[in-house]
Amino acid sequence: MREKKPAAKPVLATVAALAGVSAPTVSKVINGRDDVAAGTRARVQAALEELGYESPVQRRAKSHGPAMVDLVIDGLNNQYALEVLTGLLDFAASEDVEVVVSNVTPAKLHSANHEEWAQRMADAGRKGLILVTSEITAKALSSFSRRNIPVVVIDPLNPPRSGIVSVGATNWAGGKAAAEHLIGLGHRRIAFLGGPNAAECNVARLHGYLAALMSHGIESIPDYVLMGQFSAGFGVEGTRRLLALDEPPTAIFAASDATALGVLDEARRQGVRVPDDLSLVGFDGTALTEQTLPRLTAVAQPLFEMGRAALRSVLRLANGEVLDADHVELATELVVRDSTAAPRIHRAAAVARD
Amino acid sequence: MREKKPAAKPVLATVAALAGVSAPTVSKVINGRDDVAAGTRARVQAALEELGYESPVQRRAKSHGPAMVDLVIDGLNNQYALEVLTGLLDFAASEDVEVVVSNVTPAKLHSANHEEWAQRMADAGRKGLILVTSEITAKALSSFSRRNIPVVVIDPLNPPRSGIVSVGATNWAGGKAAAEHLIGLGHRRIAFLGGPNAAECNVARLHGYLAALMSHGIESIPDYVLMGQFSAGFGVEGTRRLLALDEPPTAIFAASDATALGVLDEARRQGVRVPDDLSLVGFDGTALTEQTLPRLTAVAQPLFEMGRAALRSVLRLANGEVLDADHVELATELVVRDSTAAPRIHRAAAVARD
DNA sequence: CTGAAAGCGCTTACAG
DNA sequence: CTGAAAGCGCTTACAG
Numbered sequence A, B: 001m002r003e004k005k006p007a008a009k010p011v012l013a014t015v016a017a018l019a020g021v022s023a024p025t026v027s028k029v030i031n032g033r034d035d036v037a038a039g040t041r042a043r044v045q046a047a048l049e050e051l052g053y054e055s056p057v058q059r060r061a062k063s064h065g066p067a068m069v070d071l072v073i074d075g076l077n078n079q080y081a082l083e084v085l086t087g088l089l090d091f092a093a094s095e096d097v098e099v100v101v102s103n104v105t106p107a108k109l110h111s112a113n114h115e116e117w118a119q120r121m122a123d124a125g126r127k128g129l130i131l132v133t134s135e136i137t138a139k140a141l142s143s144f145s146r147r148n149i150p151v152v153v154i155d156p157l158n159p160p161r162s163g164i165v166s167v168g169a170t171n172w173a174g175g176k177a178a179a180e181h182l183i184g185l186g187h188r189r190i191a192f193l194g195g196p197n198a199a200e201c202n203v204a205r206l207h208g209y210l211a212a213l214m215s216h217g218i219e220s221i222p223d224y225v226l227m228g229q230f231s232a233g234f235g236v237e238g239t240r241r242l243l244a245l246d247e248p249p250t251a252i253f254a255a256s257d258a259t260a261l262g263v264l265d266e267a268r269r270q271g272v273r274v275p276d277d278l279s280l281v282g283f284d285g286t287a288l289t290e291q292t293l294p295r296l297t298a299v300a301q302p303l304f305e306m307g308r309a310a311l312r313s314v315l316r317l318a319n320g321e322v323l324d325a326d327h328v329e330l331a332t333e334l335v336v337r338d339s340t341a342a343p344r345i346h347r348a349a350a351v352a353r354d
Numbered sequence C, D: 001c002t003g004a005a006a007g008c009g010c011t012t013a014c015a016g
Helices: A012-019 A023-030 A038-051 A056-061 A079-094 A106-111 A114-123 A138-145 A171-184 A200-215 A232-243 A257-269 A303-318 A344-353 B012-019 B023-030 B038-051 B056-063 B079-095 B106-111 B114-123 B138-145 B171-184 B200-215 B232-243 B257-269 B303-318 B344-353
Strands: A067-073 A097-103 A128-132 A151-154 A165-169 A190-194 A225-227 A251-254 A279-284 A297-300 A327-330 A333-335 B067-073 B097-103 B128-132 B151-154 B165-169 B190-194 B225-227 B251-254 B279-284 B297-300 B327-330 B333-335
Touching (some): A012 A023, A067 A079, A079 A257, A128 A303, A138 A151, A303 A327, B012 B038, B067 B079, B067 B303, B079 B303, B097 B303, B114 B138, B128 B303, B171 B200, B171 B297, B190 B232, B257 B279
Parallel strands (some): A067 A128, A128 A151, A190 A251, B067 B097, B067 B128, B165 B327, B190 B225, B251 B279, B279 B297
């Protein structure tokens, strides 16, 4: 529902009254006729400015309806994107903003003609652009910024550069929390199944994990750190490699829920019980974590809120406001469920003591 | 003799004269008011068509940018909606159509002011409206059709009435295929865990299941048919009730993948092995079916294609074309994976024979 | 140059 | 339901 301001929308007659001329004269100034005295023209123009007058045509062109923003998701087909989208759409509805959604692969995004794209958005009166887990070049960004179209990236692949507005999660702190939870349970042989090396969020998770090991005096073992994709397939493959080691890990920190799903499947296939024989922590905290057996201990990202925050930032920028910071990270939270426990050796020792 | 130049841009009064009504009446038709007799409306619309009249608003909306349609999803947060959305967005991209997505609960949808909503869409030059798993009243529908905004419903909750264009799947055939697969494996005690009674698709699945039983001379047992929701929670609850029966079923046909997920969890909790002790067939065929252990045998709906077909229909209608049929059902397909097997008794007998 | 008056195209309020 | 009448916001034609 759109609220009508009590302040009456300025009409040609209003402007005329303020400028002390007749309506036809204002009409002439607006339409660029030359039969108006310079002084009169100046007075009328001042009045137009002051009242923020817009002709019906201008008003219409300026998108008569609710504000609209574009949202581009790379690979809609995962739980992660879905939750970001839901948060964003819910907030959009409450703000009376409409969202044009596109599902675009990174390759297509990269090869797109950004000038044309930005011009089309400007013509359509779009207020801003939100990208999810994509990267954007400085050159492409300038196509939009030159047209006053703000761009916000959710969970950017690149490290946050100044000039690119982005919303992320505290990936480093999340990685640290995951590893510390496992260390706290008594684990020392903790593996990391990461995503793409190029993804900044993945690198941050890795370094959080390394920081936790280091601060507890645990040496990191290169064989325990595998980089791949945020996918179940990589979880399966990585687990196979880890369990084939002479000294396999007692715990795995998977850098995404999807990866953890793969770990769970491969462990089951090999008769390795989770959490009895192997502890497992995921990352993302999507609805998937509740659907596995055992339910998955995971670092939850505030995906819903990230969608919300990104839209809020775009609307603020479109409104000419200044943001507190270009890059914002929302807090992750470790949610302990059923896939983590003390390592076997510990429990065996505890039983022996009894 | 009065010679009118044909090049003259048609104006409201021109249309009125041709239709033999007054200008205000034409104005009402254009703006979708409901206080115009059907016959009068038809005459006016014919005149509008013949003269190619366009209001200033329409003229502006039309000349600018790619076509846009609105998509309203009820409860985005499930795999089903996600796959429909993906199919629809991919086709939209290839057709250079933009999609405005909203996530609206059924309650909100019901209480919405459809007149205002339809008028906003008309003002914004939207080509059509697509609803996913929602119901729409005849009254609401008329708000849109009066403004020449076609509406297509994907997987409608109500039985397809004439006048409502919808895209669904062959739910009855799918239900029959699921039950026949189980019967073919030797099962006779087959339960059905359904969705809401109000959902037409669910009723069709149930009757497909019943038809299969009947055609094989298997009596249907009331205790084996439970109606609830398309959710994992109901899968858990239903399984609990079924396994507590004096003579529990040897197979369960779950009317959604989510329900099947719940069945799987509860079976595991009770130490009932799938498919050894219990066979399970799901319905939807979302990506979930590949992620479970065992992987889920399921009736797959062509969700991707349903999204695609719905958009295609809306664009055709917007283009003034006539559809072959108001309601279309795309074929479901049984995909056999690892959650179904011959019932125990059968296998025991087979072993005894060896 | 300027603006009263007429006009344009559309919408609104309301009597019948 | 319908349309005469009034109104709205803007533009045009033209007298001064």
